Amino acid sequence: MKIFNLVGCGILACGFLLSCNTSTKKEQQQSSTVASKDSDEALLDQIQKQTFRYFWEGAEPTSGLARERIHIDGNYPENDQQVITIGGSGFGIMGMVVAMERGYISKDQGAQRLDSIMNYLAEIPRFKGAWSHWYHGDSKKVKAFSEKDNGGDIVETAFLTQALIVVREYFKNGDELQKTVAQKADDLWKGIDWKHYTNGKNVLYWHWSPSHQFGMNHAIQGYDECLITYVLAASSPTHPIDTAVYREGWARSGKIVSDLQKLHIPIGIKHNAKEAEVGPLFWAHYSFTGLNPIGLSDSYVNYEEVVKNHTQINIAYAEANPKQFKGYGKDKGWGLTASYSIAGYDAHHPDNDKSVISPTAALSSMPYAPKESIAFARYLLDSLDTKVWGKYGFYDAYSETENWYPQRYLAIDQGPIVVMIENYRSGLIWELFMSAPEIQAGLKKLGFNHP
Template sequence: MIRLSILFSVITLFGCGKQESKSKEVAVEKTSGKQLTDDKLLDVVEKQTFAYFWNYAEPNSGLARERFHPDGNYPENDAHIVTTGGSGFGLMALVSGMSRGYVTKEKGVERLNKIADFLAKADRFHGAWPHWMDGNTGKVKPFGMKDNGGDLVETSFLVAGMITVREYLKTGSEKEKAVAKKYDELWKGVEWSWFTNNKNVLYWHWSPTYDWQMNFPLQGYNECLITYVMAASSPTHTIDAKVYHEGWARSGGIVSSKTKYNFPLILKHNGAEEFGGPLFWTHYSYLGLDPNQLSDKYANYWDLNSNQVKIDYQYCIENPKKFKGYGADYWGLTASYSRNPDGSVGYDAHMPSNDKGVISPTAAISSIVYTPKESMAVIRNLYENHKKETWGEAGFYDAVSLQNNWTAKRYLAIDQGPEVVMIENYRSGLLWKLFMNAPEVKQGLVKLGFKSEKYGY
């Protein structure tokens, strides 16, 4: 199943609300007539996108809002919905922001402490957090009628962020060590083994009222690799390696022999076997999990991801549907806000096999680790030539279509987060180093048969 983080929500609704109150704790970039160097431009984009998780976080919890509408027009009470997975990306973004000095470490630690305390009291289901929570109460906000319990995939994104925070703070001051300990205890409470339902596969959801009725086994390949890595890494509720090999890898059936534009797909992309899936599949699992020199018996993960990005790039260069603007400096298809045929705003998993003429800035920006030259071309084109319609207080807006002269002037945590984290990984490798050097992660990867030449295991 492709994770479409808001597909089932009513995003086409518009509510009436007051203009969003903006606390300029992180100063946003001012327009300059000078052309910026690549390094400076990346810093501007990283810092302004970081503001999503600092200036515009949900105020009570400190967690990442599911979405941020700068005009303040939300569906009823939607401004207080927080996202579990997007908040995991946000934890990594906070580490990036502290390391860059966008906020002081002291303020960053205070925010992290606030978040940890909120999560400790929030609804959990066999240790897993739900997809959405109410930022005021910590109570589950159903993502769908039966999706009112634990979401293991969202939880794995959150847990990857927790481990990264713990590693960043664990040798610091006494206050920093205390916060690190809170995150350590939180992630160790996830009952990964429960989510096998006594089978050799992990399941996405469990509900106290609907039990296993959602019935989504996590089988590859899509964005869920990190869920198996986290489950295998758990020192308290781990899974056996055969759950990964028989479940996720389908007893070897995950391997693909197909190629596109002379790039091997390597693994079978669920529902997208000709071109590969939306580009968030190359981002979400790999914000902490470093694909450089990472392999198991099914794939070399650098080749897997870089090939998928290059296929997406080549498709946009070819531009078979002749959409306006597509080319070497305007490409990138992934799940994001979208423009429906009637002109309304929706959500869609854009990819070469589902191309609606909508480019999602996060697609190319978050792929910078794989395609630095090609990604920088998109960043520079949007910033220098389309800034008025694509740039706002939390970085580039979520989606743009030159074909339809349309921009979704909104933001999603699951799109802004990977931009901050992957830019930082490209610049310094910080989040990769922290996550990959965590002892439990090393043990989990080795348990599943992974090898990481870069990190010596």
Template sequence: MKFISISILLLILSSCNLQQGNTVVKKKLSDEELLTLVQKQTFNYFWDGAEPISGLARERYHSDNIYEQNDKNVIATGASGFGVMSILVAIERKFITREQGFERLQKNVDFLQKADRFHGAWSHWIYPSGKVKPFGKNDDGGDLVETSFLMQGLICVRQYFKDGNEKEKALAAQIDKLWKEVDFDWYRNGGKNVLYWHWSPNIGWKMNFPVTGYNECLIMYIMAAASPTHTIPAEVYHKGWAKSGGINTDFKLYGHEIKLAHNGEKNNVGPLFWAQYSYLGLNPKGLKDRYADYWKENTNHALIHYDYALENPKKYKGYGADSWGFTASYSVNGYSAHSPSNDLGVISPTAALASYPYTPNESMKMIRHLYEDLGDKVWGEYGFYDAYSETANWYPKRYLGIDQGPIIIMIENGRTGLLWNLFMSCPEVQTGLDKLGFTYKK
């Protein structure tokens, strides 16, 4: 009888929720339940975890308390763009009410309207005072890439509220004004046929960073071509970004064809954020120009990462069908842009999770492994932590805003296409894509 009682007790306990750390981890959720839970928990980074004065996204947040985090209230412009998109997901998923979402977004936009701008572009980092926090010695002015990530999100917010009540319409108009004030043409550095990443009123163009492809910055050229007030001619895209065709390559890895030279490398692929940041709003389904079919390109990019983890040529612990994906994230020593050609034994959950539209089955396996097997080693108050290494037995309890946002957004795009539909409904975006020679789904 004693043996039977213990067996029954174990059976009951195994069917209950498991308490791990400060979170309850449920076993055997359906795919839909698990996706929603991951989105909701990750959304907390941009809601409860937001910088309190602006309501915008922190650059990072450390839960491990290993050392005092003296930059936890620094606002990240690009991550804030991902954050405002996440609020729209939260409204639609009923994590918050429409009114709650509107109030936070109004707070965000009011802050951005008063914050430092440089020919309409925000800096990479912003203090809660609204003043620029230099990202580096020569980077104390406008950052056109981060601004483009932010405007991608704000355009989605504008489209979401433009036909709403009077307050919502006013917010849409306020965003429209900010959008029209970004002087993309200025960032051609005196009319050159390329866009420059940075400009400073103190040191001008000293950063000297013309942005050419292929990397995460496609959205900057799309936004510049779409601008109704400070647009660029098509040759800036074709001669600058696409390097007069030099952007192209033609090779296969693990049988997956690649047409775009990643950062000029003709026979390799980069970190997976390149297949994500520009496509949070820009829909890669059906998106083609003379250089690539972007759906095929991004899907193959993700599959190469997956197959690389299966092969695991460096024999790191834990790699496989349910633990894969390499991108820019925390690393065992600092920060690194992980990829198959820069494999340090570190897995970054955002890489596979934000690839969900491209690789739904492979990404789902990863989500289940993280949630059900690794549990509180990788799961905390704001969703999955930024990175881990089973080889190094390294599980830091830290978050980066620019990695958390794509998880929520790309899972939603894979489920409903919400942000893709909003962004692609923008008439200016369609005009810009037409100008550059794209075909796309409206």
């Protein structure tokens, strides 16, 4: 698991007008009041449209990619305002496809932005085809995530690659510019050397850099947010991994399976946490923005049951509310994930509950529990209003118990909101990603079943 770090006033760059990251209380109130009283469809449209602004108006101006963080209330880490995030940008790019399809922006606007983005992604340093977790957007230089994490990050790369494939599938039969963007996205995806990240073993390793090699020594094993990394690595038409890498690495030769329960709900899979614990809820989202878990299973795990049960455990926990935190409940606040916290950043889950709710947890679970997710959104807008709602949609996290309402956003949390709500509404991103012939072949290669 990794911890994430972004924002600023807009300028005219790359042909895009990026507006100032400020909003008046009147603007916030108008947005939330309209949404809270509308039909479900209008409510979801409002949330998607407002959240998408993070990736459109709030983008880093040189790259057009997602800033790691936007703090409406200021107070950034030093030299952090122009830092871009590769994984968060992947979710944002998929959000652009949603925005084009929904008419928030035109296809021509989207294609122009994406053309510049593809050029930028081709120009910045890559490590055996993989991108780093962070870059300084203005200088195109890598920003190390930690001392030895200064090279390729194959997991963040996977989150971006989902988006590259989605863009290719969306634009491949379009006009001349759209086809050009599709080809650039395809070239980027085919340039990733997934096999290199095995270090010659039957497991993928998260990091590699020229200076530290595989010094981080972080083997990627199930279960957490990383399933998509193995699916893409197996699906690669240029540098694929062998089936044994998935079987022995991710699936741990069958040890990924669990018969444990939480709150009388089967967990179904061994989470990378202490026994009988479940991880933060983003584990049910990041890999599944493109990869459709509904009906997805292999010889070890039924992934539809895993993500739905993970969601139901969060709902049941909020309803039980063992610590008696204010505002918890299945029709109120629920959903624990990695987000800002009262003391810095934390990975929240039922065994690490700090009274902090992050809206992305429930909203990005909409395909799995739509009734409870929509009830959560209405609760926030009706009960907390502008305490939790701003220029780029719902703020990253809050605590009613501590009366804590920071006006801050993180790309990695905002992006899945747009995408997963769309997957609930139309299935658009799931359909595009799952229709890619390489993905179909890769899933078959790994022994997956899917409708």
